[in-house]
Amino acid sequence: MSYTYKYPRPAVAVDCVIFGYDHRLEEPDLQILLIERKLAPFKGKWALPGGFVQMNETLDAAAARELKEEAGIEKVYIEQLYTFGEIDRDPRGRVLSVSYVALVNLEKHRPSAGTDAEAAEWFSLNKLPPLAFDHKTIVKTAIERLRGKVRYQPIGFELLPDEFTFTELQNMYETILQRTFDKRNFRKKMDSYGLLIDTGGMRRGKPNRAAKLYRFDGKRYKTLEKRGFLFEL
């Protein structure tokens, strides 16, 4: 079977930059999920999960599908990033890449084996292997988007478990933004937004004082947002 058109058309792929964060690490870092390519081109190289857009699915749906098929990840935060269209970005011919960014908490996505049985692995951002295609550029763009957006939209919470401590929250921001915050000032500001619900639970198990667990109040945020409230770190 084949498809014929009057004018040439580029192929269109979606590629996903999946950021993972593990709040339990001593020295936490941002990680990215990569899959090892089993086919040419770039056979054996690491690449972003992705694939071609089907005719009966939207771009968002294609991204969600690839996320599930290749990375075994579902129902997470995902947003469109940018569309890359350099002429020679794919040696097979003209292929556009509509890229997406997803944010997940690593605790929930440890196994990281794709259903397609491709090797999928988390890599620290500081230790990325060489990547196929122009995926290095895509990753760079994704990091810039994350760094820029995390400061004025409460998307960072997507990287944490549902319940988290103040310190875990602060570490997450410090990791992404590559800077430190004063503990008291950080808590004061977060507190002032009234977006953290005290769950009553405690993070225990370490030889120090137990820490209170909080949950992000997404409903309240949406309400406030409509009234012109701006989350800002």
Added chain:
Amino acid sequence: MSYTYKYPRPAVAVDCVIFGYDHRLEEPDLQILLIERKLAPFKGKWALPGGFVQMNETLDAAAARELKEEAGIEKVYIEQLYTFGEIDRDPRGRVLSVSYVALVNLEKHRPSAGTDAEAAEWFSLNKLPPLAFDHKTIVKTAIERLRGKVRYQPIGFELLPDEFTFTELQNMYETILQRTFDKRNFRKKMDSYGLLIDTGGMRRGKPNRAAKLYRFDGKRYKTLEKRGFLFEL
């Protein structure tokens, strides 16, 4: 001549939301350049300038080409906005739209006749006609991007002539952001960035005190930006 592929491919178009601003108007407003479609579908309706991506041009190049061909506009600020991929957004079949935002000063682009001899007209944002395809959605997204970005990147200057007065600058921001600023505070802040060069010229001709003309110092901005400086309105 025709082109055959093993798998079906969507067609890919670029569409441009061209914002124009006229600093000389009594009650300035943001405008958008639209072209009247001469062919089906949506024949006779107004639409964003755009067209299909050629195989030998990047997306940015395609956007620049359409800008020139359909709107007669060249060498202006342009950036990619978003890629729209709803399945039924084009009645002809599956067509993705990689959309772009361009910013121009109306003074320089008055004639607004496209070289393709299509009717091209500026419309006030508040008085847009019904638009073809999903172009209303694209315009809405573009406005959100402009409103969000203008506050922390000095892109607003692209809407003004090279030389402008403080009042013109303030009016431009007030128009885009739909709010007012205190004159003294606005000048104080702008002044503090040191990004405006006094050209020595004056805006004369009105029966009131002449206003000093300034120029945006793009070079200095780039230098400061690298050192971590953040423009913020």
Added chain:
DNA sequence: ACAAAAGTGTTATGATTACACCCATGG
């Protein structure tokens, strides 16, 4: 001389920063 917009400082308020000690827990 008048109408219209240009230009200019000061004070009050709120937000941000800097900074250090006691508390609770598990081993």
Added chain:
DNA sequence: CCATGGGTGTAATCATAACACTTTTGT
């Protein structure tokens, strides 16, 4: 009982917001 991270307040500084009058120009 000790090591470790949790939790808390205050003062100084800086940025923002509010506010009104004099100057210059063209007609």
